Amino acid sequence: MFKKFILGNGVRVVCEHIPFVRSVSLGIWVRTGSRDENMKNNGISHFIEHMLFKGTEKRSAAVIAETIDNIGGQLNAFTGKECTCFYAKILDEHLDIAIEVLSDMLFNSLYAKKDITVEKKVILEEIGMYEDAPEELVHDILSEAVWEGSAIGYPILGTRKSLRGLNRDYILDYIKGRYTPENTVISIAGNYDEEKLSEMLERYFGSWKAEKNAEINVETVEFKPGLSIKEKDTEQVHICIGFDGVENGNEKLYPLLAVNNIFGGGMSSRLFQKIREKKGLVYSIYSYPTAYNDVGLFTVYAGMKPEQLNEVISLVYDEVRFLLKKGISSQELEKTKEQLKGNYILGLESTSSRMNSIGKSELMLGYINTPEEILNKIEAIDMEGVNKIIRDVFNLGQKGVSIVGNLKQGFDKKILEL
Secondary structure, rough: OEEEEOOOOOOOEEEEEEOOOOOOOEEEEOOOHHHHHHOOOHHHHHHHHHHOEEEEEOHHHHHHHHHOOOOOOOEEEEOOOOOOEEEEEHOOOOOOHHHHHHHHHHEEEEOHHEEEHHHHHHHHHHHHHHHHHHHHHHHHOOOHOOOOOOHHHHOOOHHHHHHHOOOOOHHHHHHHOOOOHEEEEEEEEEOOOHHHHHHHHHHHOOOOOOOOOOOOOOOOOOOEEEEEEEEHHHHHHHEEEEEEOOOOOOHHHHHHHHHHHHHHOOOHHHHHHHHHHHOOOOEEEEEEEOOOOOOOEEEEEEEHHHHHHHHHHHHHHHHHHHHHHHHHHHHHHHHHHHHHHHHHHHHOOOHHHHHHHHHHHHHHOOOOOOOOHHHHHHHOOHHHHHHHHHHHOOOOOOEEEEEEEEOOOOOOHHHOOO
């Protein structure tokens, strides 16, 4: 069972004591990501994530890594469209070390000009690597197409132009506006001393004061049907077909997860069985929902030889039409509910996944559902909710399409309009 308390300066803490494990996962969650940026500073959230590992007043980058490596722990971070997380997983006896190191990184990083120069080169290489991975790039291009003009469609890594414009003053000013106590959640899951935890967190985080109020994103996002094609000399062509989805916290997300399992969520799904197993037209095909604060996306991805593209698109559309016409059976619904419950329960066995779940939920929604509540929501999925979400999401007349690859002669753009 998780607990929540608030430090004296407003930092929220959510924790779940799991006494039968020997590990503990700790995450520092900050509500800032690429959708809080503009065209000029796009990529700054991800850049700051990198800079926190480059050295503090008392630790070099190497010493930061060694401090956690020497106790057999893991230290890492990630940036998303709406949040940034710095986290560690260690043995329970070393929780105090992880808390001290993460607080040192957060409050005492140097942001040295020479490190900024070096890290720009690193991230420019990361952008190049990403652009050389068309199976990844095609998803970003879809976001840019359907959310054109909105920051939520910006790439998390930024662009070459925006990165070159970043400087130390710009970075520090952004941190003042986004890295604030009320914009931060600390999440902990695993085995720890409950009596000592609040004292340790207050000691290392309690004196943190905001220099100015957190900047709040008030952007309105609108889904825009569209087509984005990026020609690249690749063996395969990669395509994403996106539909307007469901936002984070919406109860309709549960029936959508059930539909996704059946439609394209795994190896037993309709898309995989028909287009890969029976037809042999693709190596990879799947679907997935993405949920953000006020908007969502449902995406179908496939990778294939260029000459198979027309047929694969046609078959995906056929499966969408079949889903709209016939829906799913009661037997399929019961099966997918068991899959969802099983996947969720298995995830509870990892301290990392529990830390992620409670931390992100508190940060983005302001509340946390208990495991029992989640399982009850899954069990409550019914045919009425499923049929409604199918009608709401799977609209072939309102879709976005992105394609990356070598579009050889014979590709017919008209097929995308079906």
